[in-house]
Amino acid sequence: MGSSPPLLVLFLATACGCCALTPAEVLVVGNRNSPVSRSIIDYYISKRGIPSQQVLLLNTEVDEEISRAVFDREIAEPLGSFLKKRNWVDRILAIVTTSGVPLKIAGSEGRATVAASVDSEIAALYADFSGTAHLLPGPVPNPYFRSEKPLSHPEFPVYLVTRLTGYSLSDVRAIIDRSLAARNRGVVVLDQREPGVEEGDNWLQRATHLLPKQRVLHDETTQVVRGASNVIGYASWGSNDRSRRERNVGFHYLPGALVTEFVSTDGRTFQEPPESWSPGPPGKDRTLYFGGSTQTLSADFLRQGATGASGHVYEPYLPLTPRPEVLFPAYLSGRTLAESFWAAIPALSWMNIVVGDPLCRLIGQ
Template sequence: MTRSIAICLLTAVATLATAQDHAGSERVVVVRNTRSAASRTIAEDYAQRRGAAIVDVTCPDAALDATSETIPHADYLTSIATPLRVWLASHPGVDYIVLTKGIPIRVQGAPRGVFHGQLALDSVLAALGYEEDATAVTVDVTDANFGPTYHGRPWANRFWNSAAPFRHATCGGYLVTRLDGYTVADALALTTRALAAAATLEAGTAPAGTVLLDVCPSAGMGDPARQPHALVTADHRPHQDVLIAGESAWGDWNADMKLADGRLRARGLASRLETSDVFQGMPGLMGYASWGSNDSHYDAGAYRALGFAPGAIAETAVSTSGRTFLPTTGGQSLLADLIAQGLSGGKGYTDEPLLQAIASPSILFDRYARGWNLADSFYAASALVGWQDIVIGDPLCRGYPERP
């Protein structure tokens, strides 16, 4: 009897998820690397469950080894960017590009990159068309703490802090996300969790998980009223670069978490602002932000004890949280660990982005709590494109019902 009930419940959830799985599919394309078994499996699964179109590319299989996670810029242009541009030219209604495990995460030798041209491949794709747009704003980034080769020229994200959901026709560029993790199973689970979250919303059940915002007290606390900080200000002159010559104060990101907490509470949602020296691990979360291994009291055990409800999203202020999606040891805390622990979507960085590039918690969780999808929420909260950013998850994933 117990087994029969369980089967019925699983069937009901699957039915609800299937009823939603093609909504918005005309706005999405998933990219399949023909040389990668992992990419083929994930892309075909996503296309079947979401009804998205597939575009094929041919490049080294990044699911096999860490070296293949990086691709020379010239090869990126011929094997990935060009096929996508050709396809997108005849599909103007597409807003979201979904990459898959097996496609490189990093471009090397890019003219606008740091450390001899390194950029996140995903973020470079997100800026498609910016180069040809005379109104696009270049951000000139340097930081003496990282040496003379740390000089990059990303773009100011035109969708940053937008009050309206994304449309390529309005903002230019694309919102690029990735289905990835340590394993193919981890990557496939991202779509499964997005559909489970959709089933919860379709059933009229409110998400009950808490958003945990874990402040690092030793970084100080800025003024929440001055957050989030805009790179492109009202007095910006056309064709003038925005200059970043060093990292912003860490206390500002703490203040942004405090602002996010206030906004979530004002909506009647469960939020916990952790201001003690204890690095927290909690189960059943709907959202998470912390300093990860940059926290002066970081606890790897607590990080690995974090658990997530379907639809949960996360951001950590960690410079290289997205440096690999293959099993590894050592180094800073990784986004891939949280994916393996049940996360539905998150943001990571292939190489040093500076704190200015980390997603604003107050924007991220405000938009997501309004019922915006995962891609819109992360990109609205992110100041730069053509930089070091990687957004993981099904772009159409929603954790909350739509509301003003």
């Protein structure tokens, strides 16, 4: 496979460049009851030129966690009514939620649960709006998983849902600004937990072989990569790596950089921890917890300079986490942030979230 990956990337870049998502295909969903949500919307639509009629303000709770009944009544129902009234069920391809829109739907533990992220539930609603309700409980196979095509309806019955959020309004504005400055340069850091004995490490190895050699920093040791420069992508085990106990590994991220981790609850909250908090091993000492866990947080990467990140609101189980061997080749080929992440995520109606501007795309150099 020595010379083929660069040719593959070049081919896909040519194929995807003229087919990227456009502002006309994006719906922005906020919460009328959240001043931060409204501020994010105003900033985002002005930066991306999204018409104000493509904004839906919900009247819903501002809590991060809601019940399934609240989701159905205050999010799914008004969203469906909005799209159907305008005949936009097929026209809209990407949906952006914001801080202030509920983050997760409560439920029991395990795979047979109605728990999910709000965004992954919205992603599954295309089927519902088209007349075939998706099944509950548990995850639904993502029809866009591993696709190399631009998203289209009804071919792919899914919405590409991303969230504009972070610890603060300034963090969100920064990721929007960085998305507009994204360029196709820099390296993808793939940090294994140990030499390829686990499924996630095997995915990282595959990603290495599918990317141009000069664009990859691949580490197979038990040590955590620290202090990397010119980073455009990062995949690791986060706090599930026994050598990782700090919130910041000192990377310099380029505009457009994406981060994904094999971590169960890195998207559990976007409330900011105290500066003294740091991730640690799971245990019974509740003083080490923040947001119900000791695990790393996706929002830290956004604060540190990343432009997009994935996360999980509850336990997703490793097979349903984003696949780096799909994500990074797609993104470096010129596909948008939303298309790249959702092509890499195996399931809908599950625990996954994607943070970032769906229109972000690496162009030029």
